[in-house]
Amino acid sequence: MIGYSSALKRAAAGPLLLPRQWGVEQMLELRPNCECCDRDLPPDTLAARICSFECTFCVDCAEGVVGGRCPNCGGELVRRPIRPAEKLARFPASTQRKVKPGGCV
Numbered sequence: 730m731i732g733y734s735s736a737l738k739r740a741a742a743g744p745l746l747l748p749r750q751w752g753v754e755q756m757l758e759l760r761p762n763c764e765c766c767d768r769d770l771p772p773d774t775l776a777a778r779i780c781s782f783e784c785t786f787c788v789d790c791a792e793g794v795v796g797g798r799c800p801n802c803g804g805e806l807v808r809r810p811i812r813p814a815e816k817l818a819r820f821p822a823s824t825q826r827k828v829k830p831g832g833c834v
């Protein structure tokens with residue numbers, strides 16, 4: 730029964746290979762506003778642009794004032810995908826507003 734008891738010890742010590750936030754599926758934050766102009770960007774809008782760090786902008790700022798590059802990290806800004814409404818119930822969008830002090834100009 731050596732194998733059995735060492736398996737029990739392993740289980741008591743806790744699983745080793747689980748992701749840090751086990752049970753929480755990784756997903757985009759879907760921030761609620763543009764970092765530049767603070768315009769609302771609901772999760773179903775086609776006008777949201779994000780960089781790979783999820784800095785979030787409206788299309789007007791992304792293509793206008795910041796020139797298609799994230800002003801925070803210099804990365805590419807692309808259209809944020811829409812999260813289907815039925816998924817939003819279980820995986821709600823972030824409500825934490827983030828705005829650059831002084832805007833992006």
Ligand SMILES: [Zn+2]
Nearest residue numbers: 763766787790
């Ligand atoms: Zn904006």
Ligand SMILES: [Zn+2]
Nearest residue numbers: 780784799802
């Ligand atoms: Zn960025």
